[in-house]
Structure formats: structure tokens, C-alpha cells
Amino acid sequence: MLSILTVIGARPQFVKAAVISRLIRSSSYQWKVHEYLVHTGQHYDDNMSAVFFREMEIPEPDINLQIGSGTHGVMTGAMLTELERVMIEQKPDVVLVYGDTNSTLAGALAASKLHIPVIHVEAGLRSFMMAMPEEQNRIIADRLSTVLFCPTVAAIRNLEHEGIPNAQPTSPSADQKAVFLSGDVMLDASLYYRQQQKAMPLSATLASLIERPFYLVTLHRAENTDDPMRVATIVKALNEFDAIPVILPLHPRTRKILAQQGLEFAAHIHVIDPVGYFDMLVLEDRCQFVVTDSGGVQKEAYFFDKPCITLRDSTEWIELVQHGWNTLVGANTEKILAALQSMPRYGESVQLYGDGHAGEFIVQTLLDIFAKEG
Ligand code: UD1
Ligand code: UDP
Numbered sequence: 001m002l003s004i005l006t007v008i009g010a011r012p013q014f015v016k017a018a019v020i021s022r023l024i025r026s027s028s029y030q031w032k033v034h035e036y037l038v039h040t041g042q043h044y045d046d047n048m049s050a051v052f053f054r055e056m057e058i059p060e061p062d063i064n065l066q067i068g069s070g071t072h073g074v075m076t077g078a079m080l081t082e083l084e085r086v087m088i089e090q091k092p093d094v095v096l097v098y099g100d101t102n103s104t105l106a107g108a109l110a111a112s113k114l115h116i117p118v119i120h121v122e123a124g125l126r127s128f129m130m131a132m133p134e135e136q137n138r139i140i141a142d143r144l145s146t147v148l149f150c151p152t153v154a155a156i157r158n159l160e161h162e163g164i165p166n167a168q169p170t171s172p173s174a175d176q177k178a179v180f181l182s183g184d185v186m187l188d189a190s191l192y193y194r195q196q197q198k199a200m201p202l203s204a205t206l207a208s209l210i211e212r213p214f215y216l217v218t219l220h221r222a223e224n225t226d227d228p229m230r231v232a233t234i235v236k237a238l239n240e241f242d243a244i245p246v247i248l249p250l251h252p253r254t255r256k257i258l259a260q261q262g263l264e265f266a267a268h269i270h271v272i273d274p275v276g277y278f279d280m281l282v283l284e285d286r287c288q289f290v291v292t293d294s295g296g297v298q299k300e301a302y303f304f305d306k307p308c309i310t311l312r313d314s315t316e317w318i319e320l321v322q323h324g325w326n327t328l329v330g331a332n333t334e335k336i337l338a339a340l341q342s343m344p345r346y347g348e349s350v351q352l353y354g355d356g357h358a359g360e361f362i363v364q365t366l367l368d369i370f371a372k373e374g
Pocket of ligand 1: 012042044045103119133134222252253256291295
């Protein structure tokens, strides 16, 4: 039996864990793998956390550390203290972390110091902007990891450039890492849950909003929201382009910052609270196109064959730009408006994120490497 301690804490990690945590408890794996699920509590509002567990049938976390919000140091420090305690108690064979949040960093660091092999799902991604908290978190997580599951070929190349070869030693360690091209668990999630969603009734708010053509916006990344100029520029550009209505499920971080700055959206922009994953799938399916600074939403636009305008200066998902699905506009009014006015542009039909079975590949590979008798 392989014992995995998984650390999650923020919204995109619930979507990723939904794939693997469900799989581990399926009849194929429940006798081979045991998972102890730790929620750091980084995200805690019902619509930022619990809704995902309910809808996506993610197992209840074994423990919620209830760390909550704070500065990077306060949050990550508190997580580190608590995660170390839980890992010492649980003695897992491996620790699994996803993506690039502060929960990822704390999970990888706590495990590494205890000499527990770290598994990083969504390894190798780079924006080449070290000022981003996510870039710092993912680089450190990759350096500390023993097994790195890369979603894309670009991620494999990024690791090679940093001296981490695309190799699969039989007994990997943090010094001799195993690197795999796994595909992206977010594609698995999108394919699986869109079938589940079809059986669900639409919420009344959403049903009336999606009657007419609209485009979907999300906005929350620190590089935009923590920079008053950037956030004001983005709001102004979105307000100016009123050719079709917008639906904007607003992250609580952005809501607070807009209120502090006294920024308001024009009438054609329908601001709603963050939505659950099923409603998000409906919005992505029914929209004309997507405008976002989210990492995950850039890819989900492509999963639904929707063009995307990305409110960032660079992206980790560079293949979407290369194949014509994504336009990077930063927080530049002219570029945003030009992209909006010339929309939609569709890219090439290519398979960029695997075959929708990244989860199975990851779990089976971990068993092949680490499984013990008994
Ligand atoms: C975090 C991740 C980011 C990811 C995002 C997903 C880090 C450094 N950043 O950013 O990479 O894209 O999650 O959504 O880990 N808040 C609430 N309720 C909640 C959660 C947050 O009100 O349930 C508010 C608080 O004011 C908090 C702020 O949002 O201070 C920011 O939350 P935080 O978890 O620090 O960062 P995110 O912006 O969510
Ligand atoms: N998401 C959601 N409801 C929302 C906004 C996003 O369910 O109101 C989902 C989205 O579909 C994707 C994930 O949350 O699966 C992405 O998380 P987010 O944009 O918060 O973080 P990022 O990917 O930028 O780290």
C-alpha cells in the first residue's frame, strides 16, 4: 500500500485534486493507494472552497489547517509549522503537491526537510517573471521534488534548461529526479465533469444571464490586482468595449481592491460572485470568448474551443499562443481594445494537454516507483 499525503488549499488545486483523489478511491486503486488529504485553508469562502468538494465529489479533507488569509510570510510560515506536524504524525511515503500557490510551496518545503519524497503535479511551468509569487513557488517546488509530472512539452524543456534532465531513474531522489510528460489533469477534469454537469439544473441567475451572447472575464492575479495602474487600466478597457455583455465572476481579492480604489464596472459588465466548477463549465461552454489572467481558465477556454485574451505580459501556457488560441495583451489599453475588437480568432486543432487520462498515468507511475508490499 502506497501512502500519499496530499496538500491542497486554493481553488485551482481543488479542481486538480478532484481527478486524482477520486481516482485513488476508485475500485482500481483503493486497495493499492491510501491518501491523507490536507486542506491548508488558504481559500475558505464557501464559493472558493466547499462548493468544489460538494459538486466534484472530492473526498472530505482528513484535516483542514484553517490557515486563512495573510501576507505571504505569515501564511506560508503558519502552513509550514502545521504541515510539518501533520507529516511527522502521518509518516506518508510521499507528499503530493499541485501547481504554484503558497500551499504548494509550504507542502514541498515541509516534506523535503523531513526527507519525504515530493511529487509535483504541474511541474516545469515558467512565466520567466520572478516577481510573480507563483513563479517563485513553482521553481522552489520543482527544485525540491523527486518526481515531476509535466503537463506540456514546454514544461519538460524548461526543466532541461534548468539542468533537470528528462529522465526516469528507477530509484529517483531529489538529486536524481524522475521527470514525466503526463498531460494535464485539468483536461481530465474538464472532460469528466462536463458530462456530470449536463445532468445538473442551471442556477436561475446563470440561466437568465447566458440567454444572450456574452464573453467571460476573470481577474485576480497579484501582478494585476496589486498594481493600481494595471487594475485601473484593465477596468477602463473592459468598460470601454460594450459591443457585447460580459459575465465576470469576481474573485474576493479583486472585489476588495476595486472597492479600495473606487473602481466601478460599466452596466454591460455583469459582476457575480465566484461560481462553482459546474457553473464555470457552463460559462466557458456558452461564452463567445474568454478574457482572463487566470492560469487554469486560459486552458479551459481552449478545452471548449474558445479564443482567449490574456491580461498578462507572459504565460506559462505558451503553446496556446503559438497555436493561435491565446493573445497576450498585458494591461495595455490599446492592446486589450484591439484584441477585443478583432475577436474571435480561433487557433489550430492540436492536442496540447494529453489525452484526458493524465490522472491514471500519474497514479500508476507513482505505484510503479514507490509501491511497497502489504
Ligand atoms: C492564490 C494563488 C494564485 C491562484 C489563486 C487561485 C498564491 C500566492 N496565489 O491567489 O496563484 O491563482 O489563489 O484563485 O498562493 N480571499 C477571500 N476568501 C477566500 C480566499 C481569499 O476573501 O476564500 C481574499 C482575502 O482577502 C485574501 C485574498 O483573497 O487576502 C487573496 O487570497 P490568497 O489566497 O492570498 O491569494 P489569491 O489571490 O487567492
Ligand atoms: N473557477 C471556478 N469559478 C470561478 C472562477 C474559476 O470554478 O468563479 C475555476 C476555473 O474553472 C478553473 C480554476 O477555478 O478550473 C482556476 O482557478 P483560478 O483562476 O482561481 O486560479 P489559477 O488557475 O489562475 O491559479
